[in-house]
Amino acid sequence: MYQTVIEPRVSETDGVGHINNTVIPVWLEAARIDLFRLFTPDLSFEDWKMIILKMNVDYIGQIFFGIDVIVCTWVKKIGNSSLQLYEEIWQDERLCVKATVTYVNYDLKKQKSEPIPDPIKQELEQHLYQEN
Numbered sequence: 001m002y003q004t005v006i007e008p009r010v011s012e013t014d015g016v017g018h019i020n021n022t023v024i025p026v027w028l029e030a031a032r033i034d035l036f037r038l039f040t041p042d043l044s045f046e047d048w049k050m051i052i053l054k055m056n057v058d059y060i061g062q063i064f065f066g067i068d069v070i071v072c073t074w075v076k077k078i079g080n081s082s083l084q085l086y087e088e089i090w091q092d093e094r095l096c097v098k099a100t101v102t103y104v105n106y107d108l109k110k111q112k113s114e115p116i117p118d119p120i121k122q123e124l125e126q127h128l129y130q131e132n
Contacts, residue, residue, distance in 0.1 A: 001127055002073040004031035008065045018062040025057065028087050028099055031071035035085070038120050039105060051106040053082070061096040063089065069096070074129035078121055081105050081113040086129045 006027050014020040032050075039049035063069060069091045077084040082104045089097035104113045116124075 001129075002031065002034050004033075004071045004073070006030065006069050006071060008063065008067070008069060010065050013065045018064055021057075021059060024059070024063075024089065024097055024099075025055065027069070027071060027089065028055075028057075028073075028097075028101070031073050031087065032085070035073070035124075038123055046108075048108060049105050050103045052101060053104055054100075054102040056100050058098045059096070060098060061091075061094050063091050063096045067092050073127075075124045075127045076100065076129045078116065078124050081115050083116065083124060 008019050012019050012023045033043075036043060036050055040047050069089050072088045072090065074086045075083060076086040082102060084100060084102045087097075087099040087101070088095060089099075105116045106112070107114050
């Protein structure tokens, strides 16, 4: 599992006093930086590989300014050229968000997907989600 701590900003708080729902996908993506580095070590957009295909976010509880959140990211499934992640956001020991996202390993120059290299698959396997 990958873990990232995010400090909610006051500007992310909406009129009803909690972190706006539109912020959550941004936080989830910010927590994927280590995964992005596996596919594009220098994070160069010229050689970018991870293209998002699908995302689903379930809002479980409200998130508030002033208390750090922890984003937990697991690999749920590894395919030939794609992978699915399972993510959770926790605040103050409360589960607030559950999400899944599917990415494809994509060659921008050729405009087509390509197999995930075995060394990357081996690293991804170390972060597999184990359902209880």
